[in-house]
Amino acid sequence: xLLEGKTVLITxxxxxxxxxxxxxxxxxxxxxxxxxxxxxxxxxETLAEIARLGRRxxxxxxxxxxxxSAERFVTAxxxxxxxxxxxxxxxxxxxxxxxxxxxxxxFERTMAVNLHGAYHMTQAxxxxxxxxxTGGALIAISSISALVGGGMQAHYTPTKAGVHSLMQSCAIxxxxxxxxxxxVMPGAIATDINREDLADPAKRAxxxxxxxxxxxxxxxxxxxxxxFLASDLAxxxxxxxxxxDGGLFVNLQ
Ligand code: NAD
Ligand code: RM4
Numbered sequence: 001x002l003l004e005g006k007t008v009l010i011t012x013x014x015x016x017x018x019x020x021x022x023x024x025x026x027x028x029x030x031x032x033x034x035x036x037x038x039x040x041x042x043x044x045e046t047l048a049e050i051a052r053l054g055r056r057x058x059x060x061x062x063x064x065x066x067x068x069s070a071e072r073f074v075t076a077x078x079x080x081x082x083x084x085x086x087x088x089x090x091x092x093x094x095x096x097x098x099x100x101x102x103x104x105x106x107f108e109r110t111m112a113v114n115l116h117g118a119y120h121m122t123q124a125x126x127x128x129x130x131x132x133x134t135g136g137a138l139i140a141i142s143s144i145s146a147l148v149g150g151g152m153q154a155h156y157t158p159t160k161a162g163v164h165s166l167m168q169s170c171a172i173x174x175x176x177x178x179x180x181x182x183x184v185m186p187g188a189i190a191t192d193i194n195r196e197d198l199a200d201p202a203k204r205a206x207x208x209x210x211x212x213x214x215x216x217x218x219x220x221x222x223x224x225x226x227x228f229l230a231s232d233l234a235x236x237x238x239x240x241x242x243x244x245d246g247g248l249f250v251n252l253q
Contacts (some may be wrong), residue, residue, distance in 0.1 A: 012091025014042030033077025064117030135178030187245025
């Protein structure tokens with residue numbers, strides 16, 4: 001019960017890494033506030049799973065790309081659950097596209113959801129934590145793609161480097177309030193975001209071959225690391241990033 005008595009807010013919690021994180025936080029004793037967008041069925045499944053664990057959960061719909069969603073989410077979830085101790089900025093998209101003809105809308109939407117959304121959400125959560133005066137933990141779901149490129153991801157990888165950088169700056173800005181800020185960098189985790197990309201058997205086999213632990217990741221693999229960073233076990237960890245990639249990043253030869 002690493003998160004007993006804590007309240008955790010998570011964006012993009014209707015499926016994938018966000019859902020697995022919400023469930024693991026609840027299993028570790030937290031009550032959870034869940035942001036979601038255009039996925040009623042998914043958020044209902046997440047809520048049902050948390051109810052089975054006997055924890056409180058509240059959901060707030062909102063597009064993270066809209067700045068007003070941030071204040072709404074933090075205020076509503078914070079009021080319903082009695083505060084915000086941990087905030088996980090997870091919502092993200094990755095519409096794979098070749099660089100030279102990426103439509104402007106694809107670039108702008110990816111930036112708006114992944115980077116601007118993370119910024120507004122993080123700022124709203126940090127303001128609330130400062131006001132509460134009891135510290136807190138901010139965690140951004142960055143990516144291995146913050147460190148290495150992707151030929152079909154030139155509009156995406158800068159957003160992941162961006163949220164990592166956001167956590168580094170926030171660690172400095174918010175340290176005086178006892179608010180820790182870290183990022184998690186997942187490698188290749190099988191979720192809806194890359195279902196099509198990994199449907200190509202050759203691409204999938206190539207990825208698996210590059211991963212020393214021999215398999216793609218599962219959302220639950222990432223959730224465990226988020227729980228650690230959210231918990232008091234990580235009380236002296238801030239401004240850090242943790243790769244959760246089965247060794248993919250270090251595998252050069
Ligand atoms: P996913 O597609 O399964 O889940 C994404 C979640 O974000 C969904 O719940 C979706 O509804 C939500 N979302 C999308 N746009 C939103 C918006 N505008 N407002 C609110 N919610 C929105 O994908 P995932 O793999 O679970 O991705 C979660 C995060 O993990 C993303 O930030 C992604 O960049 C990051 N990540 C994923 C991988 C991977 O291999 N799957 C690797 C590294 C990082
Ligand atoms: C990640 C990383 C993965 C990719 C997902 C969509 O950040 O680049 O390889 O599958 O994004």
